[in-house]
Amino acid sequence: MSRTATSNARAPRADARRNRDHILDTAEQYFSKHGVGGSLDAIAKQAGVGAGTLYRHFPNREALLAALLAARDEALMSRRDELRTKAANAADALDGWLEALTEWAGAFDGLPDPLRAAAATSTSPLAVTCEGFITTTEEFLHAAQRDGSARKEIRARDLFLVALATSWVRGAALADGASAAALAGITRNGWELNPSRTRGVSPTTVD
Amino acid sequence: MSRTATSNARAPRADARRNRDHILDTAEQYFSKHGVGGSLDAIAKQAGVGAGTLYRHFPNREALLAALLAARDEALMSRRDELRTKAANAADALDGWLEALTEWAGAFDGLPDPLRAAAATSTSPLAVTCEGFITTTEEFLHAAQRDGSARKEIRARDLFLVALATSWVRGAALADGASAAALAGITRNGWELNPSRTRGVSPTTVD
DNA sequence: GGCTATACGGAGACACTCCCCGTTTTGTCA
DNA sequence: TGACAAAACGGGGAGTGTCTCCGTATAGCC
Structure with missing residues (x-):
C-alpha cells in the first residue's frame, strides 16, 4: 500500500523505455515485410536486444501486435x-x-x-x-x-x-x-x- | 518407354497403401480435434509410422489436406x-x-x-x-x-x-x-x- | 560512491518440420 | 521355394522457432 492508487507501478527505467520503443520500431518494419508470423527472436536480434528483453516487454506475439496497433x-x-x-x-x-x-x-x-x-x-x-x-x-x-x-x-x-x-x-x-x-x-x-x-x-x- | 502410357508408375506396394490409408484416417481424426495446424509428427506417431513415411506419402501439410479433402x-x-x-x-x-x-x-x-x-x-x-x-x-x-x-x-x-x-x-x-x-x-x-x-x-x- | 531494485542477454529446454540413409519388406522370377 | 532388386520404412538429427531462467549489468537514489 505504499504506492499511489492511480499508478500502482513506478515509472519504467530509461533503458527499459528505450528498448521497448526500439523493439516496437523494429517489429513494425519486420511485420510489414514478413507478416505477423515473422520470427520474434529475429526481431529481438534485429533490434539489438536479447530474446529475454523482448519477451519481458511483450509476453507473446499478441501483446506485441496490440502495442503496435495502439499506435x-x-x-x-x-x-x-x-x-x-x-x-x-x-x-x-x-x-x-x-x-x-x-x-x-x-x-x-x-x-x-x-x-x-x-x-x-x-x-x-x-x-x-x-x-x-x-x-x-x-x-x-x-x-x-x-x-x-x-x-x-x-x-x-x-x-x-x-x-x-x-x-x-x-x-x-x-x-x-x-x-x-x-x-x-x-x-x-x-x-x-x-x-x-x-x-x-x-x-x-x-x- | 517400357511402361504403359496410361499409368506411368507401377502399382504401389501393399504396405505402402496400408500406411497411406492409416495416415489418412489418423490425420482426419487429428485435424478434426486439433485443427489443420496440428503437429504432423504427432500424426505419424499416432498412426504408428515414422515421420519419414508420412513425409514420403505427403510431402507437406497441404498435400495431406488435399488428400483428405479429395475424400x-x-x-x-x-x-x-x-x-x-x-x-x-x-x-x-x-x-x-x-x-x-x-x-x-x-x-x-x-x-x-x-x-x-x-x-x-x-x-x-x-x-x-x-x-x-x-x-x-x-x-x-x-x-x-x-x-x-x-x-x-x-x-x-x-x-x-x-x-x-x-x-x-x-x-x-x-x-x-x-x-x-x-x-x-x-x-x-x-x-x-x-x-x-x-x-x-x-x-x-x-x- | 555505494546500494538495491530493475532490467538485460543469451544459453538452453522444448517443439516442430523435414531430410537423409542404413535397414527391412515386398513382389517377382527362376 | 529361395534369392534378389526395387520399394518402402523409420527414426536420428539438422535447422528453425518459442519462451524461460538466472547470472550479470546498470539506472536511479541516498
Missing part, C-alpha cells in the same frame, strides 16, 4: 470523428467506417487472424481493442438502422467480423483491385436497405 | 448435381452451392487459410481442388446472372472467396448460430438482384 488507434479515432461529422448520411458513414476497419486490419499481412481470434476469446490484449471498435461499429450501425438504411437483423459484431474477413480475403487476392471493389460492393449490398443513391454500377454494354 | 469431393459433387436438378431457381441454386462450399471449408478448424492461399498461388495440391470448385461456382453464378437474379459485376472467384471467408468467420463466432445466419444473409443480399421471394425477414416487433 494506430488515434488515426482510426479521428477517421471516426470525421465520418461522424462529414458523412452525407448514415449509410455512407457506416460504409466509410467499415472500409476504415478493413484497411486497419490489413496493416500487416496475416493480421486478421489474431484479430478474429481476439474478437472471440476476450482474453487477449487485442480483445480490448476489438471490443472498442465493435462498439463504434454499433454506433454507426444503429444510426443507419434508425434511418432505415441498414437491415434491422444485422449486428455490429457480425459487421466487424465482415470487415476482418474482407481484409482476410484481400490478403489473398493479391494485386487484384477488382476483387477488393467487388468485396466492398457485396458487403454494402449485404447490409444496406433501400439504397438512396443509384450507385455507380452502370448498366453499360450488354456483352 | 469429400464426391459428396460435394453430388450436392452440385442435386442443386442443378432440384433447386427452385438459379438464385436458390447458387445460394445452396455457396452454403455447401462454406460447410466444406469448415471441415477442419483453420482450413480456410490454406484454401485461400491455394486459391491465390495455384502451385499447391489444394489449388487444383479450388479451381475446380471455382468453375462450378461460375456455372451457378452465370445461370443466376443470365436470369437476372445475380448482379452482373460479380465474379465467381470472388464468390468462392466469400464462401471461404464465411467459413473463416464461423470459426471464430463459436457456438453462435445467429452469426452464421447473419453472414449468410449478408452474402445473399450482397450478390442477389431483384429477390423474387420476400424472404423471411419479418418486420417484427419494433423494439
Whole structure:
C-alpha cells in the first residue's frame, strides 16, 4: 500500500523505455515485410536486444501486435470523428467506417487472424481493442438502422467480423483491385436497405 | 518407354497403401480435434509410422489436406448435381452451392487459410481442388446472372472467396448460430438482384 | 560512491518440420 | 521355394522457432 492508487507501478527505467520503443520500431518494419508470423527472436536480434528483453516487454506475439496497433488507434479515432461529422448520411458513414476497419486490419499481412481470434476469446490484449471498435461499429450501425438504411437483423459484431474477413480475403487476392471493389460492393449490398443513391454500377454494354 | 502410357508408375506396394490409408484416417481424426495446424509428427506417431513415411506419402501439410479433402469431393459433387436438378431457381441454386462450399471449408478448424492461399498461388495440391470448385461456382453464378437474379459485376472467384471467408468467420463466432445466419444473409443480399421471394425477414416487433 | 531494485542477454529446454540413409519388406522370377 | 532388386520404412538429427531462467549489468537514489 505504499504506492499511489492511480499508478500502482513506478515509472519504467530509461533503458527499459528505450528498448521497448526500439523493439516496437523494429517489429513494425519486420511485420510489414514478413507478416505477423515473422520470427520474434529475429526481431529481438534485429533490434539489438536479447530474446529475454523482448519477451519481458511483450509476453507473446499478441501483446506485441496490440502495442503496435495502439499506435494506430488515434488515426482510426479521428477517421471516426470525421465520418461522424462529414458523412452525407448514415449509410455512407457506416460504409466509410467499415472500409476504415478493413484497411486497419490489413496493416500487416496475416493480421486478421489474431484479430478474429481476439474478437472471440476476450482474453487477449487485442480483445480490448476489438471490443472498442465493435462498439463504434454499433454506433454507426444503429444510426443507419434508425434511418432505415441498414437491415434491422444485422449486428455490429457480425459487421466487424465482415470487415476482418474482407481484409482476410484481400490478403489473398493479391494485386487484384477488382476483387477488393467487388468485396466492398457485396458487403454494402449485404447490409444496406433501400439504397438512396443509384450507385455507380452502370448498366453499360450488354456483352 | 517400357511402361504403359496410361499409368506411368507401377502399382504401389501393399504396405505402402496400408500406411497411406492409416495416415489418412489418423490425420482426419487429428485435424478434426486439433485443427489443420496440428503437429504432423504427432500424426505419424499416432498412426504408428515414422515421420519419414508420412513425409514420403505427403510431402507437406497441404498435400495431406488435399488428400483428405479429395475424400469429400464426391459428396460435394453430388450436392452440385442435386442443386442443378432440384433447386427452385438459379438464385436458390447458387445460394445452396455457396452454403455447401462454406460447410466444406469448415471441415477442419483453420482450413480456410490454406484454401485461400491455394486459391491465390495455384502451385499447391489444394489449388487444383479450388479451381475446380471455382468453375462450378461460375456455372451457378452465370445461370443466376443470365436470369437476372445475380448482379452482373460479380465474379465467381470472388464468390468462392466469400464462401471461404464465411467459413473463416464461423470459426471464430463459436457456438453462435445467429452469426452464421447473419453472414449468410449478408452474402445473399450482397450478390442477389431483384429477390423474387420476400424472404423471411419479418418486420417484427419494433423494439 | 555505494546500494538495491530493475532490467538485460543469451544459453538452453522444448517443439516442430523435414531430410537423409542404413535397414527391412515386398513382389517377382527362376 | 529361395534369392534378389526395387520399394518402402523409420527414426536420428539438422535447422528453425518459442519462451524461460538466472547470472550479470546498470539506472536511479541516498
